[in-house]
Amino acid sequence: MARVFNFSAGPAVLPLEVLQEVQTEMLDFAGTGMSILEMSHRAPAYEKVNSEAEADIKELLGLKDDYCVLFLGGGASLQFSMVPLNFLPQGKKGGYIITSTFSDKALQEAKKVGETKILFSSKEQGYNRVPRQEEIALDADLAYVHLTGNNTIEGTEFFDYPETGTIPLIGDLSSDILSRPIEAEKFSLIYAGAQKNIGPGGVVVVIARKEFVTGRSKSLPTMLNYEVHMENKSLYNTPPVFGVYIVGKVAKWLKRQGGLAAICERNKEKAALIYNVLDALPDFYRGYADKDSRSLMNVTFGLPTQELEERFAYEATALGLDGLKGHRSVGGLRASIYNAMPQEGCSLLADFMLKFYKEHKNC
Amino acid sequence: MARVFNFSAGPAVLPLEVLQEVQTEMLDFAGTGMSILEMSHRAPAYEKVNSEAEADIKELLGLKDDYCVLFLGGGASLQFSMVPLNFLPQGKKGGYIITSTFSDKALQEAKKVGETKILFSSKEQGYNRVPRQEEIALDADLAYVHLTGNNTIEGTEFFDYPETGTIPLIGDLSSDILSRPIEAEKFSLIYAGAQKNIGPGGVVVVIARKEFVTGRSKSLPTMLNYEVHMENKSLYNTPPVFGVYIVGKVAKWLKRQGGLAAICERNKEKAALIYNVLDALPDFYRGYADKDSRSLMNVTFGLPTQELEERFAYEATALGLDGLKGHRSVGGLRASIYNAMPQEGCSLLADFMLKFYKEHKNC
Numbered sequence: 251m252a253r254v255f256n257f258s259a260g261p262a263v264l265p266l267e268v269l270q271e272v273q274t275e276m277l278d279f280a281g282t283g284m285s286i287l288e289m290s291h292r293a294p295a296y297e298k299v300n301s302e303a304e305a306d307i308k309e310l311l312g313l314k315d316d317y318c319v320l321f322l323g324g325g326a327s328l329q330f331s332m333v334p335l336n337f338l339p340q341g342k343k344g345g346y347i348i349t350s351t352f353s354d355k356a357l358q359e360a361k362k363v364g365e366t367k368i369l370f371s372s373k374e375q376g377y378n379r380v381p382r383q384e385e386i387a388l389d390a391d392l393a394y395v396h397l398t399g400n401n402t403i404e405g406t407e408f409f410d411y412p413e414t415g416t417i418p419l420i421g422d423l424s425s426d427i428l429s430r431p432i433e434a435e436k437f438s439l440i441y442a443g444a445q446k447n448i449g450p451g452g453v454v455v456v457i458a459r460k461e462f463v464t465g466r467s468k469s470l471p472t473m474l475n476y477e478v479h480m481e482n483k484s485l486y487n488t489p490p491v492f493g494v495y496i497v498g499k500v501a502k503w504l505k506r507q508g509g510l511a512a513i514c515e516r517n518k519e520k521a522a523l524i525y526n527v528l529d530a531l532p533d534f535y536r537g538y539a540d541k542d543s544r545s546l547m548n549v550t551f552g553l554p555t556q557e558l559e560e561r562f563a564y565e566a567t568a569l570g571l572d573g574l575k576g577h578r579s580v581g582g583l584r585a586s587i588y589n590a591m592p593q594e595g596c597s598l599l600a601d602f603m604l605k606f607y608k609e610h611k612n613c
Numbered sequence: 614m615a616r617v618f619n620f621s622a623g624p625a626v627l628p629l630e631v632l633q634e635v636q637t638e639m640l641d642f643a644g645t646g647m648s649i650l651e652m653s654h655r656a657p658a659y660e661k662v663n664s665e666a667e668a669d670i671k672e673l674l675g676l677k678d679d680y681c682v683l684f685l686g687g688g689a690s691l692q693f694s695m696v697p698l699n700f701l702p703q704g705k706k707g708g709y710i711i712t713s714t715f716s717d718k719a720l721q722e723a724k725k726v727g728e729t730k731i732l733f734s735s736k737e738q739g740y741n742r743v744p745r746q747e748e749i750a751l752d753a754d755l756a757y758v759h760l761t762g763n764n765t766i767e768g769t770e771f772f773d774y775p776e777t778g779t780i781p782l783i784g785d786l787s788s789d790i791l792s793r794p795i796e797a798e799k800f801s802l803i804y805a806g807a808q809k810n811i812g813p814g815g816v817v818v819v820i821a822r823k824e825f826v827t828g829r830s831k832s833l834p835t836m837l838n839y840e841v842h843m844e845n846k847s848l849y850n851t852p853p854v855f856g857v858y859i860v861g862k863v864a865k866w867l868k869r870q871g872g873l874a875a876i877c878e879r880n881k882e883k884a885a886l887i888y889n890v891l892d893a894l895p896d897f898y899r900g901y902a903d904k905d906s907r908s909l910m911n912v913t914f915g916l917p918t919q920e921l922e923e924r925f926a927y928e929a930t931a932l933g934l935d936g937l938k939g940h941r942s943v944g945g946l947r948a949s950i951y952n953a954m955p956q957e958g959c960s961l962l963a964d965f966m967l968k969f970y971k972e973h974k975n976c
Contacts, residue, residue: 254646258653261854269640269648276636277629283617283933285632287813287859290621290936323686323815324836327850331834362832445851450650452686452815452853469725471694473687487690488808490815491624492855496650570646573653 255595258573259402259548259586260425260446268499286495291488299491300484303498307455310501310510311434318463320456320476321484321494326424326443329454330356332474333396333420333439334363336466342393343367345417347386349408350377350401351579356422360396369395376580377404379540386412394418394438400426402446403577405550405584406543411436418462426547427455428504429589430514438462439476444493446547447588448500453493504589513589514546520587520596521546527603534607538582552582553610559583562606571599618958621936622765622911622949623788623809631862631953649858654851662854663847666861670818673864673873674797681826683819683839684847684857689787689806692817693719695837696759696783696802697726699829705756706730708780710749712771713740713764714942719785723759732758739943740767742903749775757781757801763789765809766940768913768947769906774799781825789910790818791867792952793877801825802839807856809910810951811863816856867952876952877909883950883959884909890966897970901945915945922946925969934962 256263279286280295289296304319322328333356338344344364346357348371360366367389370381380401388395395414400407402425411419411433418438427442434440439458445451456476463476472478478486484494507513525544528537528551538550553559559582563575576582587596619626642649643658652659667682685691696719701707707727709720711734723729730752733744743764751758758777763770765788774782774796781801790805797803802821808814819839826839835841841849847857870876888907891900891914901913916922922945926938939945950959 251641251644251646253640256647256651258651258656261650261652261654261851264648264651266640269650272650273636273639276639277616277632278614281614283614283935284619285627287624287632287635288619288621288627289624291624291814292941293621323688323853324691325686325850328687328834328836331836335834359834362834443851445854450855451654451851452856471691471698471722471725473691473694487688488624488806488814489688490686490853490856491808492813493815493853572646578655 252570254570254572255591255598256572257585257587257591257595257599259577259584260443261451262446262586262588263590264450264496265500265503265590268496268503271499272496287492289491291485291491296491299495299498300489303494303501306498306501306505307428307457310428310504311432311457313434313457316460317434318458318460318480320458320479321489321497322454322456322479323452323490325451325454326352326422326441327355329422329441329456330359331363332476333394334360335470335474336463336476337418337420338364338393340364341391343389343391345369345389345392345395347381347395347397347412348373349380349404349406350398351403352401352422353398356396356398367392377401378406378538379543380406380408381412383410383412388414388417392417394420396420396422399423400545400547402548402586403580404538405545405548406539407545407547426545428501428510429517429547431510444497446586449497450493453490453497455497516593517546517587517589520591520593521549523596523600524549524585524587524603527600531607534611535603547586547588549585549587550576550580550582556581558610565606566599566602569598569602571595571602615933617933617935618954618961619935620948620950620954620958620962622940622947623806624814625809625949625951626953627813627859628863628866628953631859631866634862635859650855652854654848654854659854662858662861663852666857666864669861669864669868670791670820673791673867674795674820676797676820679823680797681821681823681843683821683842684852684860685817685819685842686815686853688814688817689715689785689804690718692785692804692819693722694726695839696757697723698833698837699826699839700781700783701727701756703727704754706752706754708732708752708755708758710744710758710760710775711736712743712769713761713767715764715766715785716761719759719761730755740764741769741901742906743769743771744775746773746775751777751780755780757783759783760785762786763908763910765911765949766943767901768908768911769902770908770910789908791864791873791876792880792910794873807860809949812860813856816853816860818860879956880909880950880952883954883956884912886959886963887912887948887950887966890963894970897974898966910949910951912948912950913939913943913945919944921973928969929962929965932961932965934958934965
């Protein structure tokens, strides 16, 4: 079958070039006579993959030697626990900015570990926006401030990360990592499940200030201790080799695209194609997010009836526009338009939205 | 380059047929118009992969509906902690049979969680064997008995799992899972990093008696709670999709080979080719493991000098026999001959061993 335009929220579309490279190399990686799937994580060819992926991600984010990049298993959901286990001592509070279902999941895991404080929540408004700086209630007894950079289910995104002074900032950037230039140095630690913008499921990328992860509790389970992974360059145990290999290829693809500034321009153009339809036809296409908080990665909207939404998704799928159903927890529709979604996919979706409107506006 | 014979201990050789299927399907999995790498873990095509992998593994092991199969991230090393976190309550002891570096790592993680007891240890003998039943000091206050089924570094393997009566038996079968028929029902829980016999790095297979994992601590980090993963059929969060896909393909390949009895016969023949050389030339090739404990998966041996060992590995590599260096912690040589190693690889290695002996016996 011809390739569809895959609007899934994650795992999600990958660059075709990357998939073609993987296909070509499947039986013989880098002249080693074996597949990357069969290669020891101690082999020089894999160590090169690992170290280049780290270096390329740092280069894309403009980070220096005071940061490390780790590749771990367990997904962002395991990070929800690793963050408080590593960084929330007794007598301090983990500060959480609650802008989504996933922010709240992170908070619930932290509550199992220690004291927490909600610094802002848009839960009562159905998580329709992120906060402005002055809405975030900082406090001297915070061990860290945790935020979710892009809210995949709801379609909102932080564009100005809050100033937290001397309090370490920790970000779950799973769904907008490497989608635009950011002030990465504002963060003491960033984590991101790779399966949206930069790779397949099964690998999480952690970007951490080395000083921040040093000297934490020695009594932690070894695999949950960031310092162990840093000291071992992600090779304490067998890492998700294949996932790291893909992340590395995507990082090189991003560099070929011109880096984060260039991909950001393209992402803005892609998002505008769809948001423009929402803005032109607000009685039919009901954007979910507040305008100021609109995500460049996940465009969420509803139609006048659930029946129309189902029909929309069904007809779109038939046209090769796949994965547009909203998350099962909120319903509606969602177009996830990560880095690797071609502009053509967004154009076709916008065209289909106009056509669907004309056919159904009087329903 | 032509494919080498890959004797690495893990990640390790995979069946060529499986790699060829993966290559063919890379851009379009099951007619979906997308790569398996891009597919939502909630997509019906992936749910089929997940459920068939579970069913095929249970079929191969002869297990029924009272067992579940889970696919998790974090590797066997995270299982070292998950086992005591889930199954070691206050007032009980985790019982450990110490037959290898990895058994000891499991013990060290359990010590962070609660009380432990060493039931047997061959540490002083350099882990050269596994125990007989009568050497295992069982005790009424044990929460479970933990063993390492095959000791990858040292080259020893359990062939008769101990009788533990009413005490639950837990096995790390990372390096011999699905390599021969076993009495799987002896175990309350089996875990296995997939990257040796059944898949790539980044996915661990857990096979558990459902009753055993039910009703454990609710205060555990969610991702470390087996029951959560069981209730969600490994889909609580984004699983290592691609790894599960490969494991599923390997399970189907094993079924095509005739199942575990057939693959076991082949594994015995392969191992005999190499052990026969050790036994014929014991002054030159010094087998590491006690004969009764010899692994069918990892054949470990030394040569008279370290210089000869290095030369052996170097010359073998030049002949396309790759990955024969022993683990960095013990040195020597190691031939890992998992399910997917063709008999031809073992024959060529045995031939090379004879040739090398003739050339160097008088050194």
